[in-house]
Amino acid sequence: MGNQVAFSGMMSNDPKRNPEFYNWNRVYVRYCDGGSFTGDVEAVDPDSGLHYRGARIFKVIMEELLAQGMNTSQYAILSGCSAGGLTTILHCDNFRGLLSTSAKVKCFSDAGYFVDHMDISGKAYIEQYFSDIVTLHGSAKNLPPSCTSTMKPGLCFFPQNVAQQIQTPLFILNAAYDHWQVRNILVAPGADAEGTWESCKAHIKNCTPDQLKVLQGFRLDFLKELKKLGPSSIRGYFINSCDSHCQTQQQAYWFGPNSPRLFNKTIAEAIGDWVLDKKQFQHIDDPFPCDKTCVEASDIISSQDI
Template sequence: MKLMSIAAVASILVLLACAPWCVYSQERFLVRMTLVRNAPALGAFCLDGSLPAYHLHRGFDNGANNWILYFEGGGWCGDIKQCLGRAKTGLGSTNHMNKWAIFSGILSNNASLNPDFYNWNRVRLRYCDGASFAGDGKFANGTSLLYFRGQKIWEAIILDLLPQGLANAHMALLAGCSAGGLATFLHCDNFTRMLPNASVKCLSDAGFLLDERDVSLNHTIRSIFEDIVSLQGVEQNLDHKCTKSMNHPKLCFFPHYALKYITTPFFVLNSAYDVVQFHRFLVPSSADVEGKWKNCKHDPAACSADQIAILQGFRRDMLEALNFFLKDSKSGGTFINSCFAHCQSDAQESWFAVDSPRIRNKTIAETVGDWYFTRGEAKEIDCEYPCDTNCHTLTPVHQVPDCAKCGSVGNKTLTSKAGSHDRIWSKYSPILVVLLLP
């Protein structure tokens, strides 16, 4: 009996010691989808013609008049074949999406897991256009029909939310991850103009994409982005100050070039070794036909000295591209860590947990909160890999199930069996990000 009592007490002490973080892996706070019924009046449709959508969880107490709008990520499509395929999935049609979305990390309603924003109105904007909510066009050839209406989707969602309290917002934060992080750069100042009486700021997570040559010196990402801009009619919606200043206006789709023209206070959250940029743009399969990077992509510890040097060069280029922002922006914030990761704001493990990534012992959530509420210094830059000892990286995913029926939530996938296809996180593990790109 004494042994049992000791064991019971020990169990309770463990639970108390890890609370609240030991709870987050088991709890799944789900919010139901809302279709934008008036979207057709604006010509706002997903790729397949279905209605756009969002998920809203109401704020409460002193957060009742504050708002977070969060763009989902999920890659892009830059040719008709890609977009037709995408239109048959949850990344191109609300008909194929799961009708419930996980709200975690920056969208959590738990004060212990999201101390600064838990009681705000939190909105997840569903991504179904394939051009970071920025296109405005249509494709029709008598057989197939595709709507490239990301810009109108953005406008339709805003118009739907304004009478629900967004128009009376005191504070607002526009945020997003990956392709949604890129959308934050594209729509930040526009969002500020829509809320003239609110204190508005913007945050991009894993969206600071560089106009960088790949390891074979080809412009892989530039070619992809130019195709997206051309196909989906994005150029007309890019920042005009940027497009007028560039010899190639389409390049203003890159946050790399757009950031200097944004006047709204901005926060850049990114890994210096962002795995999507590493795997898909810096070392695309076309530049590694012999598979020399295979082991390095699977596990950074397996990278050769020459490969590490290339990755360190990519990190230096990212910091150089941010140099003006770090020096000149008094209202800006950064958290550039050295984790091989992608999207860290909507995952509880990386946003705010007992073993979350830290720089100078500050979590991402604490740094973002300090920046938003001007509580102190919020420009954090990590040292080079492999110095960081508290990273979370993605475990390998060699096969992605056909989830046309279960849909997708950001970089996560929901099925009827909770978590079976969810994004899996593991400390110090190898990585592989699946992104819907050519």
């Protein structure tokens, strides 16, 4: 893990690169506990020496930020990417509860809407994986009780089972063919013994017609689970058909002349409108290969200075 992180995308302080949020106070919380800040185990793992105390870390960080002035905030956003996006969903209402009732508090999750889905071999790999995380980290007591009162704790690590009960305004940013989910949920480790999916996993453009049919089915299943959010006015979503994972912290994705768009809005513009109550945004892209605005992974580094 590097000693420094460059603030880019939604964290940038350049109004040309981040027009809505450049002058906000921004705090980046480094993440390494593996349990989306839900862990709470007193004992240290005797084999690895690891501490599974993510929930305690989240608590003390929030206490520190409140003491430094966040308690007087008029606007506040909780956001994160990937496991941080899942953190955003799981902690959204708790974060809202830390601030005054007069504050406008919203959450937006980037690439954190992981779905409970069978892999291509017919096994429930990700369901068991998430269950093992919850057990290892002692996460059950820090997951939404509205879910754990009716389901096994491991299932409450999936947004589809908790997001509908969230009372705080929530925005979901996700690719329908999320790169991580394709590689680790649909084509899970061990599911592709013959390696026939290697090229397809590297880029959706390499997929055979049969593989693309499987991916289109995965997209439809993802959208089915997303719809559990309901039509509420406090929900927003930007679901594009790009082959990507995390789109808020890379400048090429976030905002610029070549950034992905839905209804002619960049991600930054759509989220900015929603956060600042300018306009609702609830749009889903057409299936691949319709979207011509997607950013190629190979272009990200070269476009950082746009």
